[in-house]
Amino acid sequence: MDDYKTVLIANETESEVKKSRFIGMVFHVEDETAVEGILTEVRKKHYKATHVCWAYVLNASPKRQKASDDGEPSGTAGKPILDVINHRELRDVLVVVIRYFGGVKLGTGGLIRAYGGAAGDVLNQSRIIKKQFSDQLEIMVSYSGYGNLMSGLSEKEIMAVHEDFGENVTLSFFIPVAETPAFLAWVLDQTNANSEVTMGEQAYVDVAESLDK
Template sequence: MDDYKTVLISDETEIEIKKSRFINQVFHVETEAEAEALLVEIRKKHYKATHVCWAYVLNTNPKRQKASDDGEPSGTAGKPILDVINHRDLKDVLIVVVRYFGGVKLGTGGLIRAYGGGAGDVLNQCTMIKKQFSDQLDLIVSYSSYGSLSNGLLEKGVIPVNEDFGENVTLSFQIPVADTHSFLAWVEDQTSGTAQLIMREAAFVDVVISKNEK
C-alpha cells in the first residue's frame, strides 16, 4: 500500500474580500458518506450563507474526488478548491469554503482566487500528516547487544516506539515497508545474527509533516 498525505484534525480560517466573508474549513474524511454528513451539518450551521462550496479527494483506487460550486459560476469555486487539494497531493480530505456575500461582485477571476486562496489558507494553518505504511516489528536482544545496538540506532535516527526490559530487551519499531529489508540486515550485522525477530501486521503510521514540507 502506498503512503499518502492528509490532515490530522479539522481546522478553520476566515478571510474577507471586498466585504464578502469566506469561512474556510478542512476535515479528514475517509468515505463519501462521512463527507456528505459533514456537509449536511455545515449547511445547517450556515443556513444564511450565500454559497457553501466544497471539494474532497479520497484515498481509493482509483482516486475518488468530487466538487461543488453551489450556485457560483461554473468552475469558479469547487474546481479551485479541488485543484489546491490535488496540487498538495492530499487524500482523505474535505475542504469547505462558506461565502457570505458582501454586495460586491468579484468576477470570474476574483472568485477563483478567493476560493482557491481560502483552501490554501486553511491548509497552511492545519496540521498535516503522512500516512506511512510501516512494518510493525519487535526485536529481542541480549543486554550485551543492547548497548551497541542502541548507540547505532541513535546515529541512524531510528527510535523504538517501546522498550521492554525483562530477561532480554524487547525493542518495538515501526519501519517504512520499503526500508525494512535494509534495517533488518543492519540489525543482523550489529548483533552478529543473535536478535530474534517478531513481525506483526503492517499498518499505516501517522508522521507529522513540518510546515516547510507542506
C-alpha cells in the first residue's frame, strides 16, 4: 500500500468572479456513502445556489474518482475541480464548488478558471496530511543500552511513540515500510545486537505537512 496525501479537517473559502459567488468546500471522505451524505447536506444548506459542482478521489486500487458539472457546460466545472485534486495528489477528498450566478456569463474558459480557482483556493487554505503506510515496531533493550539507542535516535530525529519502563525498556515506533529494513539493521548495530524486535500490524500514520500552496 502506498503513502498518500489528504485533508482531514473540512474547510470553506469564498470568492467573487464577475458578480458570481463561488464557495469552495473540502471534506475528508473514505467512501461513496460519505460523499452522498455530504452532498445532500450541502444542497439543503445552499438550496438557492445556481450550481453545486463537485469532484472526489478515493484512496483505492484502482483509484476511484468522479466529478459533476451540475448543469454547467460539460467539462467546465467538475473536471477542473478534479484536475486540481489530482494535481496535488490528494486522496479521500471531496471538493465542492457552489456558484450563485451574478448575471454575467463567464464563457467556457472563464468557468474553467473560476471552478478550478475556487478548488485551488480552498485547498491552499487547508492543512494537508500525509498518510504514511508504516510498520509498527516494538524494540526491547536493557537499561544499559537505552541511553546509547536514544542518543542515536535523537541524531536521526526519530521519536518513539511510546516508552515502557519495566524490567527492560520497550520502545514503540511507526516506521515507513520502505525504511524498516535499514532501521532494524541500524538498531541492531546501535545496540550491539542486544535488542529484541516485535513486529505489530501495519497501519497508516498521519504526518502533518505545511499549508500546501
